[in-house]
Amino acid sequence: MAQExxxxxxxxxxxxxxxxxxxxxxxxxxxxxxxELRRSATNSFxxxxxxxxxxxxxxxxxxxxxxxxLLIISLSNVVGYWELADMVVLLTTFLQSxxxxxCVHWGWHRYDLSIDAVIKYFACGFVxxxxxxxxxxxxxxxxxQSVVIGLVWWLEVREVEDNGYGGGGDGSMTTDxxxxxxxxxxxxxxxxxxxNRQPAAKIFYILVSSYLMAGLVEEVCKYFGFxxxxxxxxxxxxxxxxxxxxxxxxxxxDREEDDxxxxxxxxxxxxxxxxxxxEAEAPxxxxxxxxxxxxxxLASFNPAMQRRSLSSIRSGxxxxxxxxxxxxxxxxNILHIFIYNRSSVRSEITTLIVKSLFPVHPIAAxxxxxxxxxxxxxxxxxxxxxxxxxxxxxxHGTYDFALMIITSSxxxxxxxxxFYRGNTSGVAxxxxxxxxxxxxxxxxxYMFSSRAQYARLRGRGELGSGGSSALxxx
Numbered sequence: 245m246a247q248e249x250x251x252x253x254x255x256x257x258x259x260x261x262x263x264x265x266x267x268x269x270x271x272x273x274x275x276x277x278x279x280e281l282r283r284s285a286t287n288s289f290x291x292x293x294x295x296x297x298x299x300x301x302x303x304x305x306x307x308x309x310x311x312x313x314l315l316i317i318s319l320s321n322v323v324g325y326w327e328l329a330d331m332v333v334l335l336t337t338f339l340q341s342x343x344x345x346x347c348v349h350w351g352w353h354r355y356d357l358s359i360d361a362v363i364k365y366f367a368c369g370f371v372x373x374x375x376x377x378x379x380x381x382x383x384x385x386x387x388x389q390s391v392v393i394g395l396v397w398w399l400e401v402r403e404v405e406d407n408g409y410g411g412g413g414d415g416s417m418t419t420d421x422x423x424x425x426x427x428x429x430x431x432x433x434x435x436x437x438x439x440n441r442q443p444a445a446k447i448f449y450i451l452v453s454s455y456l457m458a459g460l461v462e463e464v465c466k467y468f469g470f471x472x473x474x475x476x477x478x479x480x481x482x483x484x485x486x487x488x489x490x491x492x493x494x495x496x497x498d499r500e501e502d503d504x505x506x507x508x509x510x511x512x513x514x515x516x517x518x519x520x521x522x523e524a525e526a527p528x529x530x531x532x533x534x535x536x537x538x539x540x541x542l543a544s545f546n547p548a549m550q551r552r553s554l555s556s557i558r559s560g561x562x563x564x565x566x567x568x569x570x571x572x573x574x575x576x577n578i579l580h581i582f583i584y585n586r587s588s589v590r591s592e593i594t595t596l597i598v599k600s601l602f603p604v605h606p607i608a609a610x611x612x613x614x615x616x617x618x619x620x621x622x623x624x625x626x627x628x629x630x631x632x633x634x635x636x637x638x639x640h641g642t643y644d645f646a647l648m649i650i651t652s653s654x655x656x657x658x659x660x661x662x663f664y665r666g667n668t669s670g671v672a673x674x675x676x677x678x679x680x681x682x683x684x685x686x687x688x689x690y691m692f693s694s695r696a697q698y699a700r701l702r703g704r705g706e707l708g709s710g711g712s713s714a715l716x717x718x
Contacts, residue, residue: 259486260494261478264299270494271476272487274298274404274449276545278358278476278538283549289350296360306658311335329589332598333581341366341574348606356559361475365564369571373469377572384457450648459641463633464571466609469568470561470616477560484547491542496686548697549603554621554701561620562613562694571610573599602679607686608636614693639686646678 253261277295286292317323318331349362384690440446476484577599581592612632619627650671 264555267298271300275476300363353559357563362581365567366571369568373465373572374575377465455641455647463636565609565613569605573605
């Protein structure tokens, strides 16, 4: 896919690549209506929902079909472990993400980014970013596990006298004891046993897992999720002008391709009246055809309406990156609820509540958006990919590291030290407090940095036609 994108960039000019991939619908077949609603400051949510592309409609229809299929399965008891209560929790998980997205977008930035863009960015985070992140994380974990297993076997450690987790025995074995200990056969067994015997190694493992395996991978994937989606909200006035000038020819080309496909299907039936008719009309194929007439909405579209302030573009970037993060977080929550922590409906609801209270992914994405805009809007040459993702990696990694350290300390104490008082309330309270302060610190960092950036952008004033091109032509 990436190679095809590079080839397309080298072969076709930018204005000919302004289409929605999958549906191949040109931007200008739906974007003029979006601009019209934005310029007229239309407050009707449903009118904005009606001005979406064919790709967004396809995504919504696919989402509905999947939900209906899961609902039927839950009602029919075809799958024993998928019940109606699970369906309710699943719908609640989606509604939680949609509610946050509604507040962030429609509540504060409805004219800075279109609903069509929100749908596409959310879907990208839900499907593409999660697939990329979990694949890379799995490869990293398998690599690390293979290294540990290789070292253990290289040292010729085959058996341990105790349970491997420091739970009994003095750790020494004589020659006569060989064959009577517990075999370290499984990779997870070796890794857990080693880490529980070596607290320093376990802290290092948690550090690597938090900042590299989780923080770095997930934040980079979310960043590229934002980059992968090409939307006309961030196109320049000049790009839209070129695209509009070539739209009649693009529509003519699409019509000819449809005619060719129809002719090919007809030709598969062999010789016949239709085939003879096509042959009779073949000489006229070389005659130059007039461009296809465009509809009134596109004809009246003025690319100059794309002009926006840098502050508006900056808000659009933030909402787009938060939409990617919410899609990613929604998919991650589903995995945590129904796979990692699946034991009862109560545990599923508890996991959802905890995940909802601490929006780590959206805050990290908002922090990233500040540095994306510093690079593309403020034209800061010192901002690269590393500077963009580093603050969010530190925030995300610190959050994961703190929780994993608390949980690890509680487990290592055998529920007798640190936070244990006869139940798990101690570790839960500690985890809640640490999570609250880390999320609060991340939110405050974004708030103060965002205010400073808005002040700098307002100081530069309206940039006219360059306002919208500042991001797309960076």
